[in-house]
Amino acid sequence: xxxxxxxPSWVICKSxxxxxIECRSLDFQATTMFWYRQFPKQSLMLMATSNEGSxxxxxxGVEKDKFLINHASLTLSTLTVTSAHPEDSxxxxxxxxxxxxxxHGYTFxxxxxLTVV
Amino acid sequence: SQQGEEDPQALSIQEGENATxxxxxxxxxxxxxxxxxxxxxxLVHLILIRSNEREKHSGRLRxxxxxxxxxxxxxxxxxxxxxxxxxxxxxxxRETSGSRLTFGEGTQLTVNP
Numbered sequence: 313x314x315x316x317x318x319x320p321s322w323v324i325c326k327s328x329x330x331x332x333i334e335c336r337s338l339d340f341q342a343t344t345m346f347w348y349r350q351f352p353k354q355s356l357m358l359m360a361t362s363n364e365g366s367x368x369x370x371x372x373g374v375e376k377d378k379f380l381i382n383h384a385s386l387t388l389s390t391l392t393v394t395s396a397h398p399e400d401s402x403x404x405x406x407x408x409x410x411x412x413x414x415x416h417g418y419t420f421x422x423x424x425x426l427t428v429v
Numbered sequence: 430s431q432q433g434e435e436d437p438q439a440l441s442i443q444e445g446e447n448a449t450x451x452x453x454x455x456x457x458x459x460x461x462x463x464x465x466x467x468x469x470x471x472l473v474h475l476i477l478i479r480s481n482e483r484e485k486h487s488g489r490l491r492x493x494x495x496x497x498x499x500x501x502x503x504x505x506x507x508x509x510x511x512x513x514x515x516x517x518x519x520x521x522x523r524e525t526s527g528s529r530l531t532f533g534e535g536t537q538l539t540v541n542p
Contacts, residue, residue, distance in 0.1 A: 354535075417530075420474075
């Protein structure tokens with residue numbers, strides 16, 4: 313079945329630094345990827361939608377200059393948290409739209425736990 | 430913005446009992462999906478029900494969908510301690526830019542041994 317590999321699974325960084333999270337679709341082409349953020353004991357909030365070769369579409373309230381999304385190929389999308397601050401500490405999950413005949417439409421990465429100290 | 434609202438927010442039951450979680454949404458949907466998430470982990474897809482379906486079963490799971498009321502329910506029968514997790518409904522909505530998945534607030538289920 314479709315697999316999305318997300319790395320790193322966890323990262324601790326100092327305040328002010330930038331962190332890059334990668335999501336790769338391993339056995340299918342993902343023309344669209346979604347990035348979610350989840351704070352403790354809360355639901356997943358969609359941050360942005362990225363389409364291969366074009367600019368990402370950000371949800372209201374999400375700073376595009378802070379959360380840089382690059383979807384340069386059909387198998388790779390990256391989220392860079394720039395100048396990270398403790399309030400950016402969260403669980404980030406990517407999802408790729410999967411058009412396989414058996415899938416349920418979306419394949420999720422395993423998530424990245426970001427802690428900013 | 431979040432489309433789905435779930436209730437209850439938290440549910441605590443004894444092993445062997447049934448657990449029912451409800452989800453309501455606002456817009457027309459392609460399908461509705463239920464996911465499980467163990468604490469601090471990724472999502473596990475449980476079941477998908479299409480907008481033209483009313484009920485679906487998978488093992489100990491039973492999902493219903495009422496599009497007239499824009500609501501769905503997830504029933505877990507004969508619960509086990511291992512079912513302890515957060516459960517989210519997610520609606521697949523078609524938009525001009527393509528479809529997207531929007532999650533409900535979630536229900537934290539605790540199954541006591």
